[in-house]
Amino acid sequence: MHTFSEENYLRAIYRLSLDGSGKISPTSIAEALDNNPASVVDMLKKLTDKKLISYDKKKGAKLTDKGTKTAIEVVRKHRLWEVFLLEKLGYGWEEIHDIAEQLEHIHNDELADRLDKFLGFPDYDPHGDPIPKANGKIATAYKTMLLEVEPGNSCQVAAVKDTSVEFLQYLEKLGVGIGTRLKVIEKIAFDGSMVIQVGKGNSINVSKKFGESILVG
Amino acid sequence: MHTFSEENYLRAIYRLSLDGSGKISPTSIAEALDNNPASVVDMLKKLTDKKLISYDKKKGAKLTDKGTKTAIEVVRKHRLWEVFLLEKLGYGWEEIHDIAEQLEHIHNDELADRLDKFLGFPDYDPHGDPIPKANGKIATAYKTMLLEVEPGNSCQVAAVKDTSVEFLQYLEKLGVGIGTRLKVIEKIAFDGSMVIQVGKGNSINVSKKFGESILVG
């Protein structure tokens, strides 16, 4: 079995590989895990020895099939537990990520499948991310950023790319959740911010970072 | 926050203190945790420094108020999770202990209370052990062993003192669970074994160890 730390690295590498933002370097992993590049280099050696990744200074880190399988299992558990925490225990959507970060490491062969069944085989987690199925298949994630929506057009919030407490509480305050209808009124060329209308409510100005953190469908 | 290992030690010391089998020594703790007395001595120092226990070669280890509080919180989570795993996820009663061993270490202030509420405030776990309440109060555990029941008398299984897979699967095979009515037919002086009738079924011979592992009420 893998350690918590190994699983956290695999999950981080997996997420970085989906971002498609190029080479997965020690620095990028360190940033994702909020630790030190030197620590990452240590761990990349261990993961390479265990055949969970390949690592090459030129090509960066890449999950092997074995590593991908493990990463997806961890992600599956993470997202299923998030659904449980929100729907069954009544936590707020800004609280669940940190707890799921711990629960994703509980080891038991049947756990994910039993939890999945108990929850009614949900397709998406509370942040709009697709939940990998028992066979490892994953629905393709939404990938249009709110930022890319042209003024005059409407869309619905499909997922949030940032699960920080700060961002989710801000969304809560604005009345924005998964499924909320947003209309882009205007884009400000100066700083990339935009004016949007939330549902049928009033218009507000949100930053470029905000526009990049919401995926719409 | 405390580490998994610290919590496991606190829980072990707590359980040993309830057994009332005298002084809690490094050897007894090592046996409970299946590790080495030398390791235990190391940890007793750390727990003493953190004011979670007091340790004295003469008096053995004793939980402080702070240590007791933590131990009870861990036991509370352990038993609530066991109820969850059995009742909501449908695991067998011999499978839940090991998973709860992991789940008991998930840290979140509201978790135990939310889980408790979700489960309908259960009083006992699936092995018949009382679940500590939010205020730390615990129903007194059953303490009459099946072994002490006189021939001719009947009783009901209230709890099992041994949660090993081997014992629980054996009980399963015999059709014995919490609440099962048992009648003591005969006690064999030779080896302490006894002949019991399970429910309205046939009579079987069970060992002394068996008689010591079942609590009745």
Add this chain to the structure above:
DNA sequence: ATAATTTATTAGGCATGCCTAATTTTTTAT
């Protein structure tokens, strides 16, 4: 009381997973 046995403790070591500081390599700017 002395010897044998058991228990507790210390000493030294190892794996994990992190760190800082120093060094090397690579990339970017001039």
Add this chain to the structure above:
DNA sequence: ATAAAAAATTAGGCATGCCTAATAAATTAT
């Protein structure tokens, strides 16, 4: 091409939590 900056790596260290082997202390048996 050279200098400056950034990224990767190495070296050395630290905390945790475990181990074995050696030693000390306490118990039990003779």
